[in-house]
Amino acid sequence: MKGENLRLGLDIGGTNIRSGVFSGHSLLWEYRQEARLADLCHESQPAEALKKILSILSLSIEKPLTQFPEVRTIGLAFPGFIHPLTHRLSLSPNLPGLIDVDLVTPLNAYFNRPVILENDALAAAYGEFLLSPTASGSMIYVGLGTGVGGGLILSGKPHSGEHGVAMEIGHLIVEPGGRLCGCGNHGCLEQYVSATGVAASYGVAGARVPEIAQRAIAGDSKALQAFRMGASLLGIAMAHVFKTLDVKHLRVGGGVSHAWTLMEPHFLSTLNSHLIPALRGKIQVQVSTANDHAGMLGAAMLSDPI
Ligand SMILES: [Zn+2]
Incomplete structure (x- = not known):
């Protein structure tokens, strides 16, 4: 895989976080972590919930990067309203308390790779289109x-x-x-x-x-x-x-x-x-x-x- 432009994509759902390593449109490897982020948001204070969510996301990124260190960029499909310019999460109706938070900067700094955050349905729409235009x-x-x-x-x-x-x-x-x-x-x-x-x-x-x-x-x-x-x-x-x-x-x-x-x-x-x-x-x-x-x-x- 050396020299290939590998990308990592995370699909953050209601019960699972799935991480896929892609070469072009081909899925090379997938890691799945069970995580009910909504429960964390209901049970924890917002700051504490955000910390736990970042920790869970980090694990979902770290596992594939261990297998494929040549991954260059990381995309997160997240359930919520993502501001197109600041890439901050404005609000997530099903994850109460996460209001105007920055998930990108800490992950970008930790993994030293470009990280983007996009609305989960828009990411799915784009993926669907790429697979079957x-x-x-x-x-x-x-x-x-x-x-x-x-x-x-x-x-x-x-x-x-x-x-x-x-x-x-x-x-x-x-x-x-x-x-x-x-x-x-x-x-x-x-x-x-x-x-x-x-x-x-x-x-x-x-x-x-x-x-x-x-x-x-x-x-x-x-x-x-x-x-x-x-x-x-x-x-x-x-x-x-x-x-x-x-x-x-x-x-x-x-x-x-x-x-x-x-x-x-x-x-x-x-x-x-x-x-x-x-x-x-x-x-x-x-x-x-x-x-x-x-x-x-x-x-x-x-x-x-x-
Ligand atoms: Zn509504």
Whole structure:
């Protein structure tokens, strides 16, 4: 591997941190660390939580660097709003207390390599696009995971917006006055079609999405309804997005997308009924085939786009 331009990409999720070493778009090695950062934020004071999170991230970087010391750059796909100029984390709705913090400078200093921080859904969108580009160069990505994120690729480039919150579709309000969201508002899409949202709709303590999907397939109407409600609300939200942006391609990823067959008919019927006639039937929806590598790849490539 000597002489190769190796990049490291971290995908920081709700239950795991995954680190991938990439040569170009090829994943050479992956390290996975179980970490529930939200629990740390709930249990610790913000300063203490930040210290612990930096320590966990350091381990997720150190392990791959031990194997591949020639890695030149490090990209972190992080759940939250990242300011595009300062690269500070402005806010993370699912990691309370982390407000306007700098994760980049300490990691950059410690590992002596360029480190970038990017929104997890935007990194996943970029990774998805690189693995399977669209002819037009434009694509919308929706990540249905612990939360709901979105990413926009325009002319082959990720678009983060002027405040780093472009495509925060998880926080589009689809049920005014509905469930309380980590962002402080009520009725955000994320509260209905994320893993936690589907579980809340199902309403059986301890049931998680894979199990709820199994029950839905087996004929549990309440389980099926939980997916259908999420799918319909996603359809309404995405109709607004497509009418605003007029992009043709939609890629759906994240853990909940593994149950997409349960959701797709309701998603498409709601989407098309809410679209204007010029767009009906024209949106091309594709479920991710990136084996959940897209977030790591996108983060890695954004750390050194050349
Ligand atoms: Zn919200």
